[in-house]
Amino acid sequence: MQDTPDIADRRDAVCVIGAGASGLTTVKNLREHGFAVDCYERETSVGGAWNWRHDRSPVYANTHLISSRPLTEFPDFPMPDSWPDFPHHSQVLSYLERYAKHFGLGEHIWFGTEVVSAEPVGDGRWDVTTRSTGGGSSRVQRYAAVVVANGHNWAPAKPEIDGAEDFRGQVIHSAQYKDPAQLRNRKVLVIGAGNTGCDIAVEAAQQATTVWHSTRRGYWYAPKYVLGRPADQVNDRLLKWRLPLRLRQWLYRRTLALTTGDLTRYGLPAPDHRPYESHPIVNSQLAYYLGHGRIKPVPDVTRFVGGQVELADGRRVDADLVITATGYTPRFDFLAPELIDAGDDGRPDLHLHAFARKHPTLAVVGLLQPDSGVLPLAHWQAVAVARWLRLRRQDPARAAAVQQKESARPLQSWSRRQVVPSRRHWFEVDHIAYLKAVEELLHEMEPRA
Amino acid sequence: MTLLRFDDWTSPVPPVEREVLSRLVEGEDLQPPLLFVPGPGMGAWVFAEHWLTHAAGRGFPAYALTPRENGDLRAHVHDVVQVAAALPRQAVLIGHGTGALVVSRALGRYPARAAVLAAPVLAASVTDRWATLGAAVKANPLGTLRRRPRLNHKQLFSAGTDADAYLSRMTFPRRLAARGPVPRPVASPPVLVVGSPDDRVVPRKSLDRVATHYAGAPLLFPGMAHALMLDTGWAEPIDAVLDWLTKQLSAVG
Ligand SMILES: Cc1cc2nc3c(=O)[nH]c(=O)nc-3n(C[C@H](O)[C@H](O)[C@H](O)COP(=O)(O)OP(=O)(O)OC[C@H]3O[C@@H](n4cnc5c(N)ncnc54)[C@H](O)[C@@H]3O)c2cc1C
Numbered sequence: 071m072q073d074t075p076d077i078a079d080r081r082d083a084v085c086v087i088g089a090g091a092s093g094l095t096t097v098k099n100l101r102e103h104g105f106a107v108d109c110y111e112r113e114t115s116v117g118g119a120w121n122w123r124h125d126r127s128p129v130y131a132n133t134h135l136i137s138s139r140p141l142t143e144f145p146d147f148p149m150p151d152s153w154p155d156f157p158h159h160s161q162v163l164s165y166l167e168r169y170a171k172h173f174g175l176g177e178h179i180w181f182g183t184e185v186v187s188a189e190p191v192g193d194g195r196w197d198v199t200t201r202s203t204g205g206g207s208s209r210v211q212r213y214a215a216v217v218v219a220n221g222h223n224w225a226p227a228k229p230e231i232d233g234a235e236d237f238r239g240q241v242i243h244s245a246q247y248k249d250p251a252q253l254r255n256r257k258v259l260v261i262g263a264g265n266t267g268c269d270i271a272v273e274a275a276q277q278a279t280t281v282w283h284s285t286r287r288g289y290w291y292a293p294k295y296v297l298g299r300p301a302d303q304v305n306d307r308l309l310k311w312r313l314p315l316r317l318r319q320w321l322y323r324r325t326l327a328l329t330t331g332d333l334t335r336y337g338l339p340a341p342d343h344r345p346y347e348s349h350p351i352v353n354s355q356l357a358y359y360l361g362h363g364r365i366k367p368v369p370d371v372t373r374f375v376g377g378q379v380e381l382a383d384g385r386r387v388d389a390d391l392v393i394t395a396t397g398y399t400p401r402f403d404f405l406a407p408e409l410i411d412a413g414d415d416g417r418p419d420l421h422l423h424a425f426a427r428k429h430p431t432l433a434v435v436g437l438l439q440p441d442s443g444v445l446p447l448a449h450w451q452a453v454a455v456a457r458w459l460r461l462r463r464q465d466p467a468r469a470a471a472v473q474q475k476e477s478a479r480p481l482q483s484w485s486r487r488q489v490v491p492s493r494r495h496w497f498e499v500d501h502i503a504y505l506k507a508v509e510e511l512l513h514e515m516e517p518r519a
Numbered sequence: 520m521t522l523l524r525f526d527d528w529t530s531p532v533p534p535v536e537r538e539v540l541s542r543l544v545e546g547e548d549l550q551p552p553l554l555f556v557p558g559p560g561m562g563a564w565v566f567a568e569h570w571l572t573h574a575a576g577r578g579f580p581a582y583a584l585t586p587r588e589n590g591d592l593r594a595h596v597h598d599v600v601q602v603a604a605a606l607p608r609q610a611v612l613i614g615h616g617t618g619a620l621v622v623s624r625a626l627g628r629y630p631a632r633a634a635v636l637a638a639p640v641l642a643a644s645v646t647d648r649w650a651t652l653g654a655a656v657k658a659n660p661l662g663t664l665r666r667r668p669r670l671n672h673k674q675l676f677s678a679g680t681d682a683d684a685y686l687s688r689m690t691f692p693r694r695l696a697a698r699g700p701v702p703r704p705v706a707s708p709p710v711l712v713v714g715s716p717d718d719r720v721v722p723r724k725s726l727d728r729v730a731t732h733y734a735g736a737p738l739l740f741p742g743m744a745h746a747l748m749l750d751t752g753w754a755e756p757i758d759a760v761l762d763w764l765t766k767q768l769s770a771v772g
């Protein structure tokens with residue numbers, strides 16, 4: 071009977087989906103808390119987004135971190151202090167590879183194996199169906215818990231732009247942009263001013279003949295350094311001093327006025343929101359190239375017409391390469407939407423962006439967009455998940471009490487509410503507020519002396 | 520457990536070139552690497568003298584770090600974690616003297632495979648600090664009551680060691696100021712305390728207190744002086760440490 075494969079019971083083992091940064095730290099921390107772990111990774115190696123060899127990797131040749139090293143490294147496995155403030159993506163990959171080797175994680179990872187479905191079987195346990203990436207037969211195994219660490223920066227969100235069929239040039243999503251050679255001697259229009267769009271606009275300024283940068287709103291463009299220090303480190307100093315938001319916003323405006331300066335001078339729209347109300351854009355070179363006329367700011371694209379690109383102000387530009395740097399959408403194809411309380415738009419609703427509200431043995435790690443590096447937060451999420459699963463196993467009564475208490479935790483204490491309503495802010499968190507919430511949760515679950 | 524680490528985020532410890540001596544094992548590395556940490560003023564050489572080679576001979580790749588000059592406790596902890604994280608596999612941290620203080624703090628930062636505190640000068644409590652000072656004043660009144668306290672022959676070595684040669688290679692920097700309680704080690708590694716009842720730097724009671732903190736009892740080597748790794752009987756403590764380690768590692772599987 072080929073169609074009903076035997077279900078192998080993995081008993082107390084936990085299934086982890088993905089071996090990017092979040093999956094690796096999940097495997098490590100679950101192991102440290104005494105769990106057997108099977109991790110499935112559809113690629114043939116670790117690193118996820120940071121592994122440029124993977125087809126779905128969103129990094130391009132010149133990607134450097136935007137969060138500085140101390141705010142990006144795992145809290146218990148620092149990056150070498152001889153590395154620069156903003157390491158190159160290849161260094162981040164080698165860091166993750168060393169992390170995996172150091173903690174012996176490889177032996178728990180099944181590479182080239184994709185999870186195609188995870189279904190609850192009723193008693194808190196899960197049937198996980200995997201298939202080898204090259205095709206082939208599938209296999210079902212039963213686990214005590216499932217931790218999803220599948221990343222949310224690999225499925226391109228492509229805008230629908232009318233008239234694409236009679237556009238003379240080429241349209242690609244930023245995920246397909248890898249190398250500056252793709253820009254050389256072309257007339258490039260970049261759509262989107264996330265960090266990807268800004269990075270690509272800058273690279274185009276160095277390579278292309280003409281560069282238009284299309285944005286649908288004004289933003290705060292922050293430099294990588296202020297006062298001679300990485301900007302995120304300076305910002306954290308303000309947070310350490312517990313300056314109120316209003317004062318920080320004022321300081322932010324002052325600092326930007328004194329460094330980047332007034333960008334409306336170059337024709338950019340003024341921001342339609344206050345500082346700290348959108349995901350930070352960190353780019354020192356954009357303003358420089360605007361000032362040199364190498365990047366021409368333009369409004370939103372409305373359609374393609376007569377082989378050209380039409381803009382919201384009615385102008386038409388004659389681009390031959392359009393790069394939509396319009397971000398990524400989260401995808402959980404292997405989970406029924408109700409398991410993670412996802413609405414029609416695909417947006418999951420999870421406690422701390424991590425714990426499924428109705429399924430105590432289902433969690434997601436790394437589904438965050440912080441104003442710092444992702445790795446430290448993913449680490450503490452993984453510790454919290456491991457503690458939670460352990461407590462649930464060892465002391466169900468206390469676990470229930472913790473769950474009760476957590477359900478009363480106000481949303482605004484850990485989730486950024488005051489942000490521009492846009493898909494890119496679904497998982498926006500303030501790293502300090504978020505870590506405080508996780509710290510409290512960890513204290514509640516502390517082993518009793 | 521501290522999640523908010525503003526010090527690390529806003530003023531990272533400035534990097535320095537670090538001296539790390541090693542004795543490696545040929546072929547497959549079946550055992551985890553050991554990282555030996557001396558107190559400031561002693562260099563990696565104190566372990567290179569006997570213990571590194573001996574440990575490597577028993578199959579443990581062995582490394583020792585020379586503490587940076589003029590570092591504070593935070594900087595020394597940073598260096599230990601940096602070197603540990605750069606090793607190919609999860610490391611066993613072994614600190615001696617004030618190096619054990621550094622290791623006890625590093626354990627709150629790095630999930631060590633296991634840890635050994637040898638003749639630890641932890642000075643975790645006020646009682647401990649006075650007891651340690653008391654013992655030192657008795658053994659070496661002039662050396663102790665200086666801004667940069669010195670240790671003498673009697674404190675460091677028992678008879679028969681080439682004490683003068685060793686002492687000439689040591690410097691005696693200021694005491695490390697340690698604030699706050701000893702952190703709970705991350706990932707709950709097994710921790711062993713070793714020492715000597717005849718150590719004139721670390722009183723016996725202090726050894727007991729440190730061991731109790733880690734829920735154990737100290738392993739004692741009577742007759743030995745403070746510098747366990749240089750003293751004439753150096754082989755006995757390192758063998759006992761490696762035996763303990765072998766047992767711990769096989770227990771976990
Ligand atoms: C251009 C760019 C720059 C960035 N810069 C920074 C930065 O400066 N600092 C920072 O902290 N973050 C940055 N990020 C965010 C980055 O995504 C995170 O640092 C980190 O990669 C998140 O790791 P992850 O493990 O959650 O996801 P990923 O790295 O995406 O890993 C997910 C893994 O899961 C696997 N997977 C997915 N689905 C399945 C399945 N069904 N079955 C099996 N395996 C599966 C994937 O193959 C992948 O290996 C950047 C992102 C981008 C796009």
Ligand SMILES: NC(=O)c1ccc[n+]([C@@H]2O[C@H](COP(=O)([O-])OP(=O)(O)OC[C@H]3O[C@@H](n4cnc5c(N)ncnc54)[C@H](OP(=O)(O)O)[C@@H]3O)[C@@H](O)[C@H]2O)c1
Pocket residue numbers: 133134135136137223228229230244261262263264265266267269286287349370395396397398439492493494
């Ligand atoms: N160097 C680095 O380290 C680096 C580089 C790149 C990316 N990243 C990180 O990777 C993540 C993804 O970044 P990203 O820049 O790829 O995506 P993003 O942050 O989602 O930005 C998407 C941009 O496209 C715009 N946009 C989205 N849909 C659009 C549409 N239909 N029409 C017009 N404009 C549209 C958005 O505008 P709105 O603001 O109006 O929604 C926004 O400006 C972020 O966490 C980012 O920080 C880091």
